[in-house]
Amino acid sequence: MTRSPSAEPAPDAAPPSGCPAAVPLSGPGFQTDPQAVYRAMRREHGSVVPVELPGGFPAWLVVGYREIHQVTSDPELFPRDVGLWNQWPHVPDDWPLLPMVGRPLPSIYFTAGEEHRRHVRMVVPALEAVDPFEIRGHCEQLADRLIDGFCARGDADLVAAFCEPLPVLVLARLVGFPDDEGADIARVLKDLADGGPEAQSAHQRFGAHMARLVAARRAEPGDDVTSRMLAFPEEFTDEEYMLDLMAITAAGHLTTADWIGNSVRLMLTESDFADSMARGRRSVADAMTEVLWEDGPTQILAGRWPVRDTRLGERRIKAGDLLLLGLGAANTDPLIRQGAPGAPASERGGSGAHLAFSHGEYRCPFPAQEIAEIIARTGIEVLLDRLPDLELAVPEGELVRRPSAFLRGTTALPVRFTPVPTTGDLS
Numbered sequence: 527m528t529r530s531p532s533a534e535p536a537p538d539a540a541p542p543s544g545c546p547a548a549v550p551l552s553g554p555g556f557q558t559d560p561q562a563v564y565r566a567m568r569r570e571h572g573s574v575v576p577v578e579l580p581g582g583f584p585a586w587l588v589v590g591y592r593e594i595h596q597v598t599s600d601p602e603l604f605p606r607d608v609g610l611w612n613q614w615p616h617v618p619d620d621w622p623l624l625p626m627v628g629r630p631l632p633s634i635y636f637t638a639g640e641e642h643r644r645h646v647r648m649v650v651p652a653l654e655a656v657d658p659f660e661i662r663g664h665c666e667q668l669a670d671r672l673i674d675g676f677c678a679r680g681d682a683d684l685v686a687a688f689c690e691p692l693p694v695l696v697l698a699r700l701v702g703f704p705d706d707e708g709a710d711i712a713r714v715l716k717d718l719a720d721g722g723p724e725a726q727s728a729h730q731r732f733g734a735h736m737a738r739l740v741a742a743r744r745a746e747p748g749d750d751v752t753s754r755m756l757a758f759p760e761e762f763t764d765e766e767y768m769l770d771l772m773a774i775t776a777a778g779h780l781t782t783a784d785w786i787g788n789s790v791r792l793m794l795t796e797s798d799f800a801d802s803m804a805r806g807r808r809s810v811a812d813a814m815t816e817v818l819w820e821d822g823p824t825q826i827l828a829g830r831w832p833v834r835d836t837r838l839g840e841r842r843i844k845a846g847d848l849l850l851l852g853l854g855a856a857n858t859d860p861l862i863r864q865g866a867p868g869a870p871a872s873e874r875g876g877s878g879a880h881l882a883f884s885h886g887e888y889r890c891p892f893p894a895q896e897i898a899e900i901i902a903r904t905g906i907e908v909l910l911d912r913l914p915d916l917e918l919a920v921p922e923g924e925l926v927r928r929p930s931a932f933l934r935g936t937t938a939l940p941v942r943f944t945p946v947p948t949t950g951d952l953s
């Protein structure tokens with residue numbers, strides 16, 4: 527970590543390294559049709575696009591599949607070391623994108639090089655040891671409980687009532703919280719995601735929950751992620767445990783919520799999926815895969831920061847420039863897309879893997895990907911089993927996406943269905 531943020535005036539809106547015409551990384555196109563925005567960028571600028579972040583900060587958006595591979599496969603030249611950013615002297619403390627870009631902190635998400643690998647050695651085996659059957663069991667029970675909250679009504683906003691709370695409740699159990707604290711953590715993360723005046727105190731509450739959890743599990747270890755992290759033989763400070771637990775929960779909850787929401791949305795709106803609404807379980811898996819290619823939760827990822835001046839695509843990149851990884855754009859790069867345009871992932875052919883979880887040393891850890899997959903698949907299966915005639919309650923055109931170029935999710939998913947009894951009434 528090299529520099530820490532301070533509050534000096536924002537710079538003139540100079541594009542990186544003297545590039546003409548940086549593209550503003552904001553505006554309704556990212557919400558309504560990001561793929562059209564990516565196509566236009568690729569046409570005009572190639573695979574590495576000069577962009578301007580709100581506040582006038584310059585960055586590069588990498589939209590080429592090969593270039594993202596190149597960057598993520600070379601962590602020595604392109605570490606995820608936010609401290610290297612050459613704009614820190616200009617970034618005010620209240621810059622709205624700070625939560626997206628991050629700050630240097632001693633956690634798995636905000637360290638680089640050997641320090642990052644030290645955290646990976648402790649965190650990843652603790653996630654890997656979670657029993658998939660246990661995740662599935664928690665997920666079925668918590669999904670049933672959430673559905674019980676609205677199933678007798680015949681209508682619901684699935685995002686608020688189901689997609690958002692399910693992953694955080696499951697993750698809270700896996701890291702070792704009792705259920706009543708899980709519900710508060712769900713509220714905390716909602717306040718954080720909403721931004722606004724509650725966000726600051728939400729962050730403190732989030733940290734306080736994790737500090738209590740670390741103390742509780744140290745006093746009385748259990749069969750959970752936190753206890754396994756504490757049992758790892760290398761020394762970590764309480765702050766590091768706490769920040770790693772915050773990173774696990776924060777990295778996992780909204781992404782998995784949006785994976786569920788985007789998949790259910792696809793199943794309710796695309797005729798191919800809607801027609802198979804007798805919906806064998808296969809169509810759940812197909813919809814989830816399709817979403818990771820076409821409509822992934824993390825569209826743009828901040829980021830990577832080169833340690834020295836270099837070239838990428840046709841561009842000269844300066845040391846400390848911010849490289850944003852356009853994961854959503856790279857997934858639809860024509861260079862890796864074979865088969866008919868718009869063909870579903872299953873018919874696409876080609877050997878490339880999607881980049882929804884990124885790639886290389888800093889990618890989403892494999893056991894975390896598996897946890898996300900089990901939560902999303904089990905959640906959707908339980909939902910469709912309980913409410914088999916689920917349908918949208920508004921025209922598709924009225925569904926609104928998150929107002930963010932970085933995250934791809936739906937803000938509300940109003941549905942209706944034939945009311946059914948709660949699980950309590952069935953027993």
Ligand code: HEM
Nearest residue numbers: 634635777778781782785824883884888889890894897898
């Ligand atoms: C659909 C769900 C998910 C998506 C799309 C997703 C995506 C990502 C992405 C794009 C990164 C950053 C990779 C990079 O910088 O190259 C990441 C990192 C991470 N994710 Fe996930 N994630 C998901 C679910 C989860 C879950 C459920 C967990 C926890 C159980 C989790 C834990 C983490 C952690 C700890 C990191 C930091 C890894 C590191 O720095 O080594 N993620 N994820």
